[in-house]
Amino acid sequence: MSSDEKQEALFQKWMSPEGVQFKSPEAEKLYKERATRIKNAVQLKKKPDRVPVFLIPSFAPAYYSGLTPREAMYDYEKTNQAWKKFYLDIQPDAHFGAVAPGPGKFFDILDYKLYKWPGHGVPEDTTYQCIEGEYMMADEYDALMQDPTHFFNTVYLPRIFGKLEPFKQLPNLTTFVEIYGTGITFFPYGLPDVQAAFKALLEAGSEALKWMGYFGAFFKEMTELGFPAGQVGYTKAPFDIIADTLRGTRGVMMDMYRQPDKIIAAMDAMLPFWIQKGAIEAKMGGCPIIFIPLHKGADGFMSNEQYKKFYWPYLKKIIVGLVNEGVFPFLWAEGGYNSRLEIIRDLPKGKTAWLFDIVDIEKAKKALDGIACVCGTMPTDLLTVGNPQQAIDHAKKCIDVAGKGGGYIMSNGAFFDNVKWNTLKAIVETVKKYGVYK
């Protein structure tokens, strides 16, 4: 199959999900309308009946139902109920899973060190936060590139999970093909601390499986209620893979000067894994749309020259790799992106959507018109402190400017937590009334 045929097949599977018993004929009708609306908006082939509206929350549904983020990470049933209520009450055009960043217990079991989360380093009523650090050292690029899997298993994971520290001793099994040397290769699996680490991993795996049960049930129920999934998985820009939680922001900025070639080679080494991740998740989830959150290429985080050297070529490789697999990349440019708009125009047409956080929407539309679907941009300050009238005015402006001719989805620009619900609802209602194409 060509990449277009692959994509169409994935879209068809998503639009007519197999084995689903819709709760009512109305729900089935809504599902089809919503899925068609989104497909038309992102593919740029047809003008949709109206502008679609997405709400992509962080802990917002928990706050909306009076749950703490702590509860949302640990009580999977309560989470599902809260997320369902949020989507049913506000009625956006897609759901994004009850993906509170659980399972909390998994992180407890393995002593996760990369993040603080509610009740574990930060208060129970606030969101998770990443702990910046160098989890891969400046002199470890070669080890990463030579064998990324072995590096992750024996260096990276032991650093970010306290309980997996004994994995440092694990052998590289790609050197085992004979009868001789068996004991020498496999004895680390007999060491008491390694065995304890495996026991912890098995226990954590059981918790992850339990969580997946709830996660899957939520997807199923939301589909039956008439909400298509807005995405089913994620992958990352190669630079962010290295910069976010391997080398850390500071570390990678030093490397940009001291060992730029290593960053580039490492990104190439990581590419196949992350293309494959997106393709697998799209197929598994029965939806072609895969998120790619973008971090360190935001305005100010580097110059355009640096963006063109370190960021864009490898992000483009991920995008093209996914598109070849029939995946529809949904890029989420967190932070500002005004300075990159001209650069990102260099894309296959109608194959991506770009969700902007802080951008001049007029410029974004102009730059990407006919190239990619523009999404956004309900700003965080408006959602948090703005009144409904400001929200209505803002939504109308976005629709007038970016909605012209289709190829636009109204959405929040950054993950949101505890916001003004009336303001949020006013935006959704405005899109439904004002965003109809005539």
Place this chain on the structure above:
Amino acid sequence: MLADYSVQHSLRRETKMAKDLVNTLADLKEQEAVKIVKDRLNAGEDPLKIMGDARKGMEIVGKRFASSEYFIPDLVYSGEILKAVTELVKPKLAKATESKKLGKIVFGTVAGDIHDIGKDIVVFMLDVSGFEVHDLGVDVPTQKFVDKIKETGAPIVGLSGFLALAFDSMKDTVEAIKKAGLRDKVKIMIGGGQITDEIKNYTGADAYGKDAMTGVTLAKKWVGAS
């Protein structure tokens, strides 16, 4: 005649090396900058002069950042070079040579937020611009800001925050400063990824800076140094 010539020659050489340090630092040439500093220290030069040149180099870095020629990686890297230079020079500096500061600033990431990269960059730029910055770190309780303002008598407070929850923490901090009777004694600036004029009004701060150099400009304005 000969002696004169040699003095002049050495003066010329010193001026050239001074200019070299300013420029190599401004151009972010780490190894060259470190080598020049080592050479100048070995030649017995006044370490204060070397630090003065390093500061001039950093001023150029700041200007280039303000004019969008440099970006965050360049700023962070310049900080790393300055750190290396300072480590070389510091042991040779006599105590009591602290240069005169433009003014005191109390700075921190507000309660509930642990983000430090943005804050560190602003603190660093304020520091190299000549301010005495009291950095309280991250997740700073409101009372700690109040106590530090009282202790230092700083006329400027900087509140940093990346998360939306920081909006309320900033508001609470401004309130606490007000309650302590210090509001009319300090100017308060806020900053962070999602901060806008709207949020400035919400928190009751005096101004917001969209980046590090805006913060420096604000601080200079407030102490009457611009």
